[in-house]
Every structure is written in C-alpha cells, then in structure tokens.
Amino acid sequence: MHINYVKLSKDQPxxxxxxxxxxTRFGQYVEIGxxxxxxxxxxxxxxxxxxxxxxxxSELKKFISMAAMVRIGPTNHPYNRPSxxxxxxxxxxxxxxxxxKAFLEQRKALKTVIGNDVWLGHDVVVQAGVTVGxxxxxxxxAVVTRDVEPYTIIGGIPGKKIKDRFPDEIKTDLAKIAWWNWPREELEANYADFRLPIEEFVAKHL
Incomplete structure (x- = not known):
C-alpha cells in the first residue's frame, strides 16, 4: 500500500x-521507495x-503506480552458450x-517500456523488452512476457488478458486527451474532474 505523507519535490526525486x-534520469514529483x-x-x-x-x-512514463517487490526489465543470461x-x-x-562488452551492450539496449497511468501490483515481473500500454x-x-495493450487488465503466469478497463471508444478518447501530458496548471485547474465517471470526464475534455 502506498501512503504519501510527505510533500514531494518538483525538481528532485x-x-x-x-x-x-x-x-537513471528522473522527472518531476517522483517518489522511489x-x-x-x-x-x-x-x-x-x-x-x-x-x-x-x-x-x-527501462523507460517508465508518467503517473505509474508501482507496489512493492516489482521487477521491471530483468536481464537475461546467454543460455545458448557453453555457460x-x-x-x-x-x-x-x-x-x-x-x-x-558486445553482449552487455546488447542486453543494455533491450528496453522495457511502461506506459502512462499504469498500475503494477505487488510482486509483478515485467520481462526485458516488453511494452506495457x-x-x-x-x-x-503476474509475470508479463508479452506486450500489453492499453487499458487492459492482466493477471497470471504467464500474464494473460483478463478484461478491458473501458470500451474501445473510451480507450481511443483517452489516448486523444492524453491528460498525463497536461502542464501542472491544467492538472490543478481540472483536478476535481479526475473523480468524475469516465464518460463525463471524456465528454468534458475531448
């Protein structure tokens, strides 16, 4: 469980x-456990x-919620070699x-990407090279071994789709709104809207 009692810094994690x-490079208002x-x-x-x-x-985008004991982008060993x-x-x-050096650089270049507003539960593993929408x-x-589509709920080993969070039209509208890219002033001005039903939020901001 994440309980934020401290005021986070804009400029320093x-x-x-x-x-x-x-x-590692950090954005604004980042908190590392x-x-x-x-x-x-x-x-x-x-x-x-x-x-x-x-x-x-790995590349972790904005507004990601990550529980304890999560592993993102674990590196692989060369299992096709003698050792x-x-x-x-x-x-x-x-x-x-x-x-x-060639092997180490190749492994380093295999990026794992976690998209905006993703929630990763306790003890999740997202394998190297996977993109989570x-x-x-x-x-x-869950152990995620394949790319994950936006706004889907994944569970199990290996991770499989359980259901969609929203209908396709809502997914498309949220991608257009891309609220995670709003400047701070716009987030503050529309903060109460994040408690609206999703249909009302989309209708207001599309």
Whole structure:
C-alpha cells in the first residue's frame, strides 16, 4: 500500500533509504521507495515505486503506480552458450578476462517500456523488452512476457488478458486527451474532474 505523507519535490526525486541508483534520469514529483535498485532507466513525472523494486534498462512514463517487490526489465543470461553464468561474460570480479562488452551492450539496449497511468501490483515481473500500454493494470504476482495493450487488465503466469478497463471508444478518447501530458496548471485547474465517471470526464475534455 502506498501512503504519501510527505510533500514531494518538483525538481528532485524523493528516495527512500537503502538501495542503489545508477545511470537513471528522473522527472518531476517522483517518489522511489526504500531498498530500490535502479539502473540505466528513466522514470518520468509523478511516478512512484514501492519497497524492494528492481528496475533495469527501462523507460517508465508518467503517473505509474508501482507496489512493492516489482521487477521491471530483468536481464537475461546467454543460455545458448557453453555457460550461462556471469563469469563467462563478465568475469572480472572472479579474476578472469575482460567483460564481453558486445553482449552487455546488447542486453543494455533491450528496453522495457511502461506506459502512462499504469498500475503494477505487488510482486509483478515485467520481462526485458516488453511494452506495457497506457492505463493497463498488472495484477499482483503476474509475470508479463508479452506486450500489453492499453487499458487492459492482466493477471497470471504467464500474464494473460483478463478484461478491458473501458470500451474501445473510451480507450481511443483517452489516448486523444492524453491528460498525463497536461502542464501542472491544467492538472490543478481540472483536478476535481479526475473523480468524475469516465464518460463525463471524456465528454468534458475531448
């Protein structure tokens, strides 16, 4: 559960204790939970993470809600080689030769993308290279191995579509409105509208 008691900073992410963050760019009003490990990623405006999340080689867009123990973009081992152990491609720590830079760069370039206004439940895994569309819901414990369409609800192992959040015409209208790209002033001016029934919200802002 996410309970926000602190006023978040526009310019600096609010980061919980522990964890490690490397080569990552943050947007405005971002909150990172404790014991997060984040590498080679971007995390855009108003996105928050729970505790013990691992994010690698990923692009997280705006207004993402992430529960605890979520894993985004886990890196793969070269299972088609003689050994899939790290010593064979990055064995410096074991006293072996230079890292396999080509393999490491290839793995780094495989981006995972989480769209705007996505909700990721507790203990979700989204595999490397997957794109999750805007407005999707990923149920607790799901393992997502394929791209997810916008505004769909996914659950299970492997993750499968359970249902749509909205009819297709509402999905299309929300994509046109793209409220997550509104400037702060527009968000503030229309803040009460986010509590309207979806049909009223669309009718007002389309």
């Amino acid at each position: 609010t980061i919980g204790e522990g964890g490690q963050i490397k080569d 404790s014991e997060n490990f984040i590498d080679n990623s971007t995390i855009d405006d108003y996105t928050y993470t729970g505790q013990l999340c691992f994010i690698q080689n 899939q152990h790290i010593f064979a491609y990055n064995g410096t720590g074991y006293g072996f030769g230079e890292p396999d 805007d407005g999707a819901v990923i149920g607790a414990g």
